[in-house]
Amino acid sequence: MKTMPALPPDPTLDEIRAALGPVIPVHAGFDGWSDTALVRAAEQIGVDPGIARLALPDGAPGMIDAWFAAIDAEMAQRLPPELLGAMKIRDRITALVDSRIAIAAPNREALRRALAILAMPQNLALGVRLGWRAADVMWQLAGDVATDYNHYTKRTLLAGVYGATMLVLLDDQSEGLADTRDFLNRRIEGVMRFEKVKSQFLARRERMPSLSRFIGRLRYPAV
The missing domain is CATH 1.10.357 (Tetracycline Repressor; domain 2)
Structure with a gap:
């Protein structure tokens, strides 16, 4: 997997969204564009899945x-x-x-x-x-x-x-x-x-x- 840049200590939702963008497709290839893929991507970049859902509320x-x-x-x-x-x-x-x-x-x-x-x-x-x-x-x-x-x-x-x-x-x-x-x-x-x-x-x-x-x-x- 590609190494992603670390998020700042107190990231905004926009920054979280930008960090999730290139990571989600790695998981979407297996899990589809689903909540499971979003959760796995959030865990990969060290973000709480609930916050990730706030950053990407449109599914x-x-x-x-x-x-x-x-x-x-x-x-x-x-x-x-x-x-x-x-x-x-x-x-x-x-x-x-x-x-x-x-x-x-x-x-x-x-x-x-x-x-x-x-x-x-x-x-x-x-x-x-x-x-x-x-x-x-x-x-x-x-x-x-x-x-x-x-x-x-x-x-x-x-x-x-x-x-x-x-x-x-x-x-x-x-x-x-x-x-x-x-x-x-x-x-x-x-x-x-x-x-x-x-x-x-x-x-x-x-x-x-x-x-x-x-x-x-x-x-x-x-x-």
Whole structure:
């Protein structure tokens, strides 16, 4: 098992939740996303199970949320700005998704169970939110500063790539998860092609003559 950092002497519920996030999936692979898994995780980090329940009062969805947040945090630690800054944008996104593969892979059974829970009708909104959050964190780490509709299209596309890649990961038996990484590279290539075509289209549209401007000149010719 991974050695987890010690909690401060008087941790807040948020700190307990963050500490439980990466530990629960170790047990959820065997016990499901259940109270048993939560209790075992609490015992592992030295927290009273009752306090752990206060930190994660929403049951399985809350525990899954905490795990995915822990993946976000570990991804950021593995790929600091000085490392990502030396890469091209495509390589940044690929590295970020690849790091999530590496982080989640040891707990694939927990991931399988988590995705099944998020696919339930009552949890669909949470699943969408968690996918969007992952994509948003990745684009922010990649240095994206778009605030127009590109902000949303980039995250929507990446959330789709990330979700599909995680599904491939579940049943990947190839050496070094080669099949999952090959799938990721092909999907990223598709996204990059789309972004290139979109940029070319927008550039052409900006150069197209404006009908409204032409009509305005007819009505109000330059002196």
